[in-house]
Amino acid sequence: MRRPDGKIVLLGDMNVGKTSLLQRYMERRFPDTVSTVGGAFYLKQWRSYNISIWDTAGREQFHGLGSMYCRGAAAVILTYDVNHAQSLLELEDRFLGLTDTASADCLFAIVGNKVDLSEEGPGEGGQEGGPAGGGGGAAPRLPKQVQPEDAVAFYKKILKYKMLDEKDVPAAEQMCFETSAKTGHNVDLLFETLFDMVVPVILQQRAQGPPQTVDIASSRPPARTSSGCCA
Ligand SMILES: Nc1nc2c(ncn2[C@@H]2O[C@H](COP(=O)(O)OP(=O)(O)OP(=O)(O)O)[C@@H](O)[C@H]2O)c(=O)[nH]1
Numbered sequence: 001m002r003r004p005d006g007k008i009v010l011l012g013d014m015n016v017g018k019t020s021l022l023q024r025y026m027e028r029r030f031p032d033t034v035s036t037v038g039g040a041f042y043l044k045q046w047r048s049y050n051i052s053i054w055d056t057a058g059r060e061q062f063h064g065l066g067s068m069y070c071r072g073a074a075a076v077i078l079t080y081d082v083n084h085a086q087s088l089l090e091l092e093d094r095f096l097g098l099t100d101t102a103s104a105d106c107l108f109a110i111v112g113n114k115v116d117l118s119e120e121g122p123g124e125g126g127q128e129g130g131p132a133g134g135g136g137g138a139a140p141r142l143p144k145q146v147q148p149e150d151a152v153a154f155y156k157k158i159l160k161y162k163m164l165d166e167k168d169v170p171a172a173e174q175m176c177f178e179t180s181a182k183t184g185h186n187v188d189l190l191f192e193t194l195f196d197m198v199v200p201v202i203l204q205q206r207a208q209g210p211p212q213t214v215d216i217a218s219s220r221p222p223a224r225t226s227s228g229c230c231a
């Protein structure tokens with residue numbers, strides 16, 4: 001099996017759409033999901049690099065596994081639901097600490113998912129969304145509870161927590177995304193922006209010594225999603 005050169009990990013509360021985002025990107029569809037048990041990964045070839053993308057369980061009972069999945073990560077995608085303010089608070093309270101095991105150069109992306117459901121968000125109708133409103137059985141729109149500025153403020157808190165200087169890391173505006181796994185809005189942009197950014201981190205990790213990525217040949221994640229999405 002190909003050995004991954006670098007690792008990206010999705011973290012966030014249950015139900016925010018981590019599995020759906022990954023399936024939208026890797027399989028170009030929005031299937032029904034079941035709450036993830038343990039974790040699962042996909043392998044993505046990007047240029048000449050193999051990047052593993054790990055989906056984790058948001059459920060409290062699997063919380064202890066999070067720091068294991070983050071070990072050596074080149075990037076972490078901290079995911080929340082724009083229509084559910086508590087999911088952003090959970091990132092700070094429960095998930096940020098799990099990233100202590102990530103690479104010292106780890107990049108952080110903050111992703112507000114389910115914008116298709118919010119009153120101000122892009123509607124359904126293809127990869128880049130469509131007209132707002134969406135008739136014909138579309139779910140009723142919800143008041144958006146988290147604004148982009150809230151995500152930017154959280155990004156700045158992360159820099160403080162990691163004791164990083166703003167000028168040494170990508171700007172908050174570059175690392176905060178609003179997505180819809182349902183319509184595909186910004187999903188390619190999110191993953192492909194990160195892939196391009198992790199390549200220098202991978203090169204840096206290589207220069208520092210043996211990779212800290214999980215050896216897929218010998219690792220056994222505790223369980224896979226029932227969608228069986230491991231590549
Ligand atoms: N409308 C809408 N629904 C979404 C979106 N993303 C996910 N969902 C729905 O939200 C529910 C949870 O999605 P999952 O992808 O399973 O969430 P998760 O973050 O992986 O949850 P855990 O595995 O429990 O941590 C499912 O019913 C999805 O269909 C989105 O962008 N828009």
Ligand SMILES: [Mg+2]
Pocket residue numbers: 018019020033034035036055056057058
């Ligand atoms: Mg999941």
